Amino acid sequence: MKRGHDLTGLMKFATRPEWADDLHDALDDHLGPVLTQFDIDSDELPGIIGDHWAMTLWGCAFEDLVTRVFEPDGRNIVDEYLKRRGWNEAGPNKLYMRALKTSVMSVYEVSAIEPGVGFLARDLIRGGDPVQVRERTASRTLGPWDRIGVRIIPVSGHRILAGGLLSFTAEATSALLEALRLGQGKRGPRAKLVIDDDQLRDLAPLISMVWLFDILPRMLEPVAIPTLHNADGEEVVFHRVRFPFTRGTTQALIGDRLDTVPALQRETSHFWNWLGTRTKQGKKGTGQMAWGVSMEDGTPVLGNLELKGRALILSVTSAERAERGVALVTQALGALVGTPLTEIETIEQAMAARQEGRTVSEPAPDIPVEVATPLVHGMLDRQYRTLLDEPVPMLGDKTPRQCAGSKAGRDQLATWLKHLENLSGRHADIDDPMATYDFGWIWQELGIEELRR
Incomplete structure (x- = not known):
């Protein structure tokens, strides 16, 4: 007897001849317009967006089928399945199927996450107060204010997530809400939507389509990473310069020398900020994406110096700053350090490393998290x-x-x-x-x- 929220039997039942056309129609409602727009065959989709998301979309279409009632006789796949195969399903599983039958898909904003326990979800389409959701798995991967397209189902006194969960970007969420407002003749970006459960139930295919319209262009055409510049207008390329100690040199000796350099401000016993000159007005009208770090009083931070073992590490964000920083350290320390070794990391490499939870230049972090x-x-x-x-x-x-x-x-x-x-x-x-x-x-x-x- 199947337990939990196992829908295997119901999914297999949906492929029977009497339901196969209805399942195909549901899939076509969710995917067809987008696939036609991008001239993609359905069997090509997994190779473009990945097997996980392709199966998630299939699950969204299947869950939509579960909610549909077909006239003139009021056929519903859950009713038919439980009538014929219910003997093979445990009580909790039958409760879940019946709850799924009356569910609606919406887009929610996530907050107050307790990893392994659950989170609050605020309905961005219907509005109202956030509701508590019990969810062990997704609560470990979701971030604050993430947006998800999903069905939230009340089962045994708790609200849980159905299987089809789509991760929405802010842009896709805005596009969906704008489309719904236009459908109700409302122009303002903050105009309140008035959508009841029956209307929202019919909008499930639109939610899938908006998500797919958002993700496909990014999957089909690699997004060019814009050139990022620091506050001095220099292209950001991360440089990490290691100055090895010479024989007899100690961290205390290095620290004493660095404290005599006016441009360096000690933060801790092992860490210094390299400060630039504060300006009254930053550069404007350059047309460049600028990035930088400043002290509380607006003084720009050009880089950092850190003592690690028997070496001093200089970290900066451009080749120009690396050259100036090497000159600064060499002048201050002289024979206390040897020939510097530089490691370079581009924006692209840094982004790829971040996605993998590491850094190219430093596979294993040396600084304890509590420090x-x-x-x-x-x-x-x-x-x-x-x-x-x-x-x-x-x-x-x-x-x-x-x-x-x-x-x-x-x-x-x-x-x-x-x-x-x-x-x-x-x-x-x-x-x-x-x-x-x-x-x-x-x-x-x-x-x-x-x-x-």
Whole structure:
């Protein structure tokens, strides 16, 4: 007797002659328009988006079939299956099938995640307060403010997820909500949707299609990574320069010498910031994507120096800074260090390494997480506090504090902060300092805590 939420028997039943055409129609509703638009055969799809997502889409279409009632006789596949094969299913499994039959698919925003336990899910289509979902597996991989297309099903006093779960980008979510608003004759981006369960049940194919329209172009055409520049306008290429100690040199001796360099500011016993000159106004109108780190008072951080074993490590973000940094260290330390060895990592390599949960230049982290965490969190505190008074493109080039003064601006702030938290939380290691950073103080500082839900 099948137990749990095993739908194997029901899936096999759906391939019988009396249901095969209905299953084919459901698949065509979910995938057909997109495959036609991109001139793709259904058997090509797994090779483009991967077997996992292809099977997930199949599952979304199958779950949609489970909810359909066919007239004139009111046929439903769950009713028919349980009538003929219910004797082979355990009670909890039959309860799950009946709950799935009356379910609807929607897009939810995830928050308050407890890994291995569950999370809160807010319906972005129907609105309302977030609901608690019990989920052991997905709660270990989801990040704060992720958006998911899925069915949430009440079973035995708990809300659980069905099998078909699509991970939505912010762009795909906006496109879906805009399409629904236009369908109701509403133009405003914040106009409230009025959609009941029966209407939403019929929209399941649209949710799959919007997701597939979003992911396919990125899978078919490699996305060019834009050139990133630091605050000096130099192309970002990560350089890590290792200065080995010469015989008789100690960390204490190196530290004493580095403390005499005006451009270096000690953070800990083993770590220094290399500081640049603070300017009143940053560069504008360059048309470049700029990235940089600053101290709380706006002083730019050009790089970092760190003592590791019998070596001093210089980390910078461009070839030009590497050259200047080598000259700075060589002048300060002289014969205390030997010939430097440089490792270079491009943006592409860094992104690939991050996806695999590692770094190219440093396969095994040397800094214990309990040491790295306060350093990283302190740097982020300074960076974000400075950012509160600087124009942000995502906020229409207004500062976060300016946006906090109006309702529309506060809504923009909530979207922006959720975006930042989502990026920070999407890390392979849940204990990484970037993943554990708490943005709560920013919400409180801007007076929008009530929107953090």
